[in-house]
Amino acid sequence: MRFKTVSEFESFVATSSWQSFEELVGSVFESHDFNVRVSVVKRFDDTKRQYDVLATRYGRTLAIECKRWQKRSRSQIMRAAKKHDERAKRIGATPLMVTLLDEDIVCAHSVWVVPVFKLNEFIRAYC
Secondary structure: OOOOOHHHHHHHHHHOOHHHHHHHHHHHHHOOOOEEEEEEEEEOOOOEEEEEEEEEEOOEEEEEEEEOOOOOOHHHHHHHHHHHHHHHHHOOOEEEEEEOOOOOOEEEOOEEEEEHHHHHHHHHHHO
8 A cells, every 4th residue: 555645644544444454554564575464363272363464574473453542541552462462472473563543652561552653663673
């Protein structure tokens, strides 16, 4: 997905479905040479788990949870981060959450929480 202006990108993100948001996040990682799979279901002996985006590069896999939150709630972020950290560990992946919130990049329960507007910056700096 390519956008000509920041406002075009912001408009898409604000009005997109959750599936389109996951595809967008996947395409950002693809543009950085990651091998990407979107909406992946993994089965385990006791349960199954869905991963919004799995992005792999240099032998390292990121399990990315996409959240379309409109408001920041520290307790909501902490609960979701803890749950996502446990899911990512089941497949040996590094957990990451991408949100619509235009906030700072933070780390909660060993999970980076990155606004989609800062995702390129995060990938260049940390991945």
